[in-house]
Amino acid sequence: MFYYLTLTRSLEQRLVNLYRQGKVIGGLYSSLGQEGESVASAYALQSGDILSPLIRNLGSMLVMGARPVEILRQYMAKQTSPTAGREMNLHFNDFDLGYLGQISPLGDMIPVMAGICLSFKVRGEPRVGLVYIGDGGASTGTFHEGVNFAAVQAVPLVVIVEHNGWAYSTPTAEQTATLRLADKAKAYGIPGITVDGNDVLAVYAATKDAVARAREGGGTSLIEVVTYRRKGHAEHDDQRYQPKDEIAHWADTNDPVDRYVATLLGQGWATDDDMDAARQRVRAELDVAVAECEDDPLPEGAMALSQVYASPPEEERLWFRRLDG
Amino acid sequence: MFYYLTLTRSLEQRLVNLYRQGKVIGGLYSSLGQEGESVASAYALQSGDILSPLIRNLGSMLVMGARPVEILRQYMAKQTSPTAGREMNLHFNDFDLGYLGQISPLGDMIPVMAGICLSFKVRGEPRVGLVYIGDGGASTGTFHEGVNFAAVQAVPLVVIVEHNGWAYSTPTAEQTATLRLADKAKAYGIPGITVDGNDVLAVYAATKDAVARAREGGGTSLIEVVTYRRKGHAEHDDQRYQPKDEIAHWADTNDPVDRYVATLLGQGWATDDDMDAARQRVRAELDVAVAECEDDPLPEGAMALSQVYASPPEEERLWFRRLDG
Amino acid sequence: MAEVTYLEALRQGLFEEMERDKEVLILGQDVGKYGGAFKVTEGFQERFGEARVIDTPISEAAIVGAAAGAAHMGMRPVVEMQFMDFISCAYDMLTNYVATARYRAGLSTPIVVRGPSGGYVRGGPFHSQNPEAAFFHTPGLKLVCPATARDAKGLIKAAIRDDDPVIYFEHKYLYRRIKEDLPEGDEILTPIGQARVANEGTDLTIVTWSAMVWKALESAEIIEKEDGASVEVLDLRTLLPMDDEAIIASVRKTNKVLIVHEDTRTGGVAGEIAARINEKAFEWLDGPIMRVTAHDTPVPYAPPLEDFVLPQTEDVVKSARWLLAY
Amino acid sequence: MAEVTYLEALRQGLFEEMERDKEVLILGQDVGKYGGAFKVTEGFQERFGEARVIDTPISEAAIVGAAAGAAHMGMRPVVEMQFMDFISCAYDMLTNYVATARYRAGLSTPIVVRGPSGGYVRGGPFHSQNPEAAFFHTPGLKLVCPATARDAKGLIKAAIRDDDPVIYFEHKYLYRRIKEDLPEGDEILTPIGQARVANEGTDLTIVTWSAMVWKALESAEIIEKEDGASVEVLDLRTLLPMDDEAIIASVRKTNKVLIVHEDTRTGGVAGEIAARINEKAFEWLDGPIMRVTAHDTPVPYAPPLEDFVLPQTEDVVKSARWLLAY
């Protein structure tokens, strides 16, 4: 996990540099300070399982096998990106590796993941789905409909509610009057627990349990991971609404990577050298990845027309482009 | 309350007769066996308060002051009806009396009532809102968004969840995996209790408490009333999916009117004569009401065009109707 | 041959596809034990089991979303809206998630969303809608609107087999009013995207679909009899993709066009059709393209109001005569 | 006079209405302390308090529904969609509840739903939409689409005072790119339902609105300079109700029409406009009514793709020339 934590944080740092150079074309979203829960929860899945990440779940996608160069290409809208420049950032899928790209309207992925898990159940496949939702996204109607549907159909789905204190500038207390987001599970008659989201081992263990239960036919469950969004909503956000000392407090005393490093060292599971080696490996891989794609071309305009439909795959639609003269 | 219980049940019976005669034009929906919670909950409101009924809350509307003749006219699509034949059954409002007509898409009235209560709060008015939702309607996204919004804004709203066992042909267990619908309140951090919906005094007391709390600034709360839908979803529904003995059991042992009558007699609050007098009053009033409107005209076609907008109030819109020749 | 209603033809089509392909699932409110509010799936749950015929909560967005997810995994879910009016509750899911899935992320989403639409049944504002225009504007969706029993069957089968998401608008007024002899042995499949000439004619073209096909045919008959003019009736069958060629061919023949739809006028599908004819056959037009549609109001409940708001045969006849005389 | 941006003009209009009428409320995600994703309501919460400028949960349907409820009670809520793309999550509430309220139940619902729409900003499929066609088809709603700073101010003020529900589409590309001198003392009110001649001309009419007004003006200039032809540009400003008279008057003058909108083509608003012109001015047309619009795809992210999909000035010029030569 240390490798993936480092990879996530470093890749986001590279993206910030590219953003400052104007190479990242749209917005840039960071998971600084909450990478732990992404990485640890995804780590609890097996091959064949599918997760649906949000914008801050870069770590989850990397664990599933998404390659840094794909992420870089997506952010830079390269023709070589998984969506050939049509979609942004983490919005792409690979069902073989086990992830489904999100769309922006929050909450919508929960019903979709419920349906993916319904197919697992109907077919009797021992596969599990995992879906993330923020403290903000949990206010959407689709969250409610999706979790309720999953719960009543008892499909093998794990819902991770990321309680990171903020939804853009809105603190959780203005989003919902529940203090514990795990209590939302009670509305659906499913197990709901709260874990320390910056304790990667705790998140891993809790997800592992929920995934095992789902795989054994135990249906849907919900895990609230408590963490903190240390950067703004997106790179352009100056975060002035977030108390500075609150950010500093989390950074200084409750960073998921720092805490994991302390555990690794404390338990003697890894040495400083091991970790340096991992860091170097990450650095080298990212150097290669950036170099590999930085000069890739953007897609050509006319490529925008295909694949609106399976059939007809492409249609001549705009008369005015072909007018003579 | 006995008067309103009797009025509700008798009016529904009259409507069945009119339906069989083909005079009720659309569907007919009955609250047989669950009139108690409608009447009792509405009884807990004061003048100035506003409730939003569902199709089975005829009793609530009558308590608020809707006149039987208005209901009859609505069902029969008379020009003299409160909506001049544009809308059906209970879909009409009177803010002076204190009710807002529903629209069919379930759940939508909850955000709207949250907004009405928001206006009470913003203006500092000591008024309260009450909204009903079924075990089925609670699965909608708008239920979730609306209750959450009300809860986080702490508006003076009471949400009555009518757990009557069925949503059309769907039993509650296929609607949600929660056993107690009051648990849905936990998702919103608001008080939620369960009461025996066929015990009118219990419903009255619980609603009274919630209304008082709301009026004093205590915000939103939720009451699950447990009852049973003894007739089909609508008059045309043969209910074959409902176990016959289940219906009989509720009819024989747990009818809200019978139970209230037993209490009235048992406590000596009323005599058989008092109740007969009330029944006669209801009969006489309904005779008058039916006679008053049965021969009212239907609206004229061209009345369909006005009031789409406040301005322009009516527009010439269809050229083809005015073509010469 | 056996005489079947529109509803029965639809039921047969669904049933045959369930038999043919075990990946076909049915999801919706009361579709299982009850067989659906209009009994389209009556007996399906007994035959195919609870795993394939699923009674869902009242959660239109979740039902459509779940269907999409299952479709990504290779299944072919058919979603019933109890009334098409409630499809508006799944508007975001259909337009933002489902319709864009292939384009933005290469996802295959072969779902069908079907249900009763349309008025003339005293259903009032929320049980009479024709929400096709709301989705007509969304690239990535296909829209079909059968008018006949044969097409009710042929189009549901084609929709289920189609690799794109299809919204299938049934007309509840036609359910039990339209009957047709259909062959029992052979398979009926109506290709998506092909219009049908419901009546051949030379003096005027009426472009229409769904229940309005019958009003157009009635009008054509009246005009033929009373005015001696010959009216072509083109039943579009599919709105997305639209059979422009069939429309243009008919316009070139008759040189006059009347578009008839049940839905409200402003922003209705007729506008697009008028624009396309104008662009592709302007020089062939001997009169303005006319529209007969509902008034721009919700559908009111009282019979005289509903009858006034929705288009009637006499409206079609009147406009057709005006155009013929132009 | 002071030079203000489109965004600042909008902000002023909102601010003035908040000052004028204490029943005006603002509801939306991050509109309070943060002042909105685009800072349209910056400073409003300090000035008007938390009771009147309300940060809401991520619940578009509830926000619109709550606004409707408060409006029934006589308030005048203004709802911000963080991006207009998310208005699809409130589609049912707007079309079924809000739009029909007066018609079916005599309810007054004076709300405004406003927010940033439109592309050309590399926002990808979910931050670039122009969802006006989705609501154009709904009787009971009014739709306004300001193109200039003056109208951004004048239309938000008129929308707030209007007794009907209004959807107000801002164009995020114009927010900080358009500047205009506006008088400081006098009140600016733009009547809802009146188009504006943005450029007078005699040879061709371009009917358009919002950001496309600027591309149309640019095209008119190019054509004037390079071809010596004179192009009238009609800025509709309001789509519902639509100023048919202004459109017809211009068509009678120029006899040729090009409709330009940023949104996708099939089922877009241009179809309705084409149909109306055809119905009301068929004999005045000296060429087919043409449309320049986006391609029928979602709005892709990469700049060359987005530029290809969305209409560009050269597309307008090309079609205008084709029509002028017709």
Ligand SMILES: Cc1ncc(C[n+]2csc(CCOP(=O)(O)OP(=O)(O)O)c2C)c(N)n1
């Ligand atoms: C339905 C919908 N409304 C609004 C938005 C705009 N939006 C994007 S992210 C965001 C905040 C999300 O907060 P949260 O769910 O807590 O996730 P976090 O950013 O904390 O990871 C908002 C309001 C959206 N994406 N979808």
Ligand SMILES: Cc1ncc(C[n+]2csc(CCOP(=O)(O)OP(=O)(O)O)c2C)c(N)n1
């Ligand atoms: C959003 C939506 N979907 C579907 C329907 C169709 N419908 C009308 S009533 C009903 C069942 C309602 O059940 P419940 O909420 O339990 O109320 P009850 O009939 O038991 O009073 C359904 C599915 C609807 N009105 N709204």
Ligand SMILES: [Mg+2]
């Ligand atoms: Mg958050």
Ligand SMILES: [Mg+2]
């Ligand atoms: Mg129920």
